[in-house]
Amino acid sequence: MNGNIILTPVGVLHCGLRNRSQVPRNYDISDVTGDIEIFPDYHEAMADIKPGQEIVVLYWFDRADRSALKVYPRGDRSRGLTGVFSTRSPMRPNPIAISEVEVLEVEPGRIKVKGVDALDGTPVLDIKKKV
Amino acid sequence: MNGNIILTPVGVLHCGLRNRSQVPRNYDISDVTGDIEIFPDYHEAMADIKPGQEIVVLYWFDRADRSALKVYPRGDRSRGLTGVFSTRSPMRPNPIAISEVEVLEVEPGRIKVKGVDALDGTPVLDIKKKV
Numbered sequence: 001m002n003g004n005i006i007l008t009p010v011g012v013l014h015c016g017l018r019n020r021s022q023v024p025r026n027y028d029i030s031d032v033t034g035d036i037e038i039f040p041d042y043h044e045a046m047a048d049i050k051p052g053q054e055i056v057v058l059y060w061f062d063r064a065d066r067s068a069l070k071v072y073p074r075g076d077r078s079r080g081l082t083g084v085f086s087t088r089s090p091m092r093p094n095p096i097a098i099s100e101v102e103v104l105e106v107e108p109g110r111i112k113v114k115g116v117d118a119l120d121g122t123p124v125l126d127i128k129k130k131v
Numbered sequence: 132m133n134g135n136i137i138l139t140p141v142g143v144l145h146c147g148l149r150n151r152s153q154v155p156r157n158y159d160i161s162d163v164t165g166d167i168e169i170f171p172d173y174h175e176a177m178a179d180i181k182p183g184q185e186i187v188v189l190y191w192f193d194r195a196d197r198s199a200l201k202v203y204p205r206g207d208r209s210r211g212l213t214g215v216f217s218t219r220s221p222m223r224p225n226p227i228a229i230s231e232v233e234v235l236e237v238e239p240g241r242i243k244v245k246g247v248d249a250l251d252g253t254p255v256l257d258i259k260k261k262v
Contacts, residue, residue, distance in 0.1 A: 005138040007225045044200040047214035060136055069175040083178035085258035094138045094256045125225045127216035
């Protein structure tokens with residue numbers, strides 16, 4: 001039960017964000033557009049995604065530091081070090097990010113979205129309906 | 132970039148839900164309480180979690196079918212098969228569940244919560260602040 005878990009990305013994000021300073025702090029303040037490429041093995045799973053929907057995307061932040069257990073939230077040192085489980089920092093033992101984006105267009109194997117807050121090339125683990 | 136990703140659970144859920152028929156369909160309709168045990172390596176990361184907060188929990192649904200790409204949402208066949216990326220079904224290639232729970236009590240290595248919608252023994256991958 002405490003053993004390792006193996007995930008396989010279902011897709012990858014393509015967008016213009018190439019370095020961290022360009023990435024909006026969160027999806028709710030992002031107007032950045034991008035394309036989510038869904039790998040062929042998973043095309044069937046995207047069958048009912050339609051333009052105009054808001055969808056939840058789980059990214060794997062592959063370039064995040066997984067060793068930090070406390071961070072300065074938003075880089076603000078005035079509030080002191082905070083346990084990562086009380087933050088949305090990308091730094092955490094399993095850097096899975098929850099994002100919400102608007103679907104602009106859907107093509108086979110590709111979902112064009114708005115509200116991107118992740119670097120170009122970020123692996124996509126899952127997509128869900130909003131609650 | 133398309134290679135496998137290895138996760139290590141940061142904790143495990145303890146609760147009275149032992150079979151699927153007992154599990155509420157979603158956290159927003161659950162009054163079930165449970166204990167999230169955080170493993171010793173990650174205790175420091177839970178430092179600032181306090182009673183009364185709502186927190187986001189990412190579970191690993193270790194007993195979910197990872198092969199299904201289309202499902203009948205909520206078991207309702209009248210709406211037809213739907214791509215899993217348009218649902219909240221536990222069945223999906225990477226069965227990571229997003230849940231929101233209320234913190235009732237905090238002890239070293241243990242968070243007592245309300246709003247549980249997962250089986251006893253479910254691995255916990257991450258905890259985050261709500262947006």
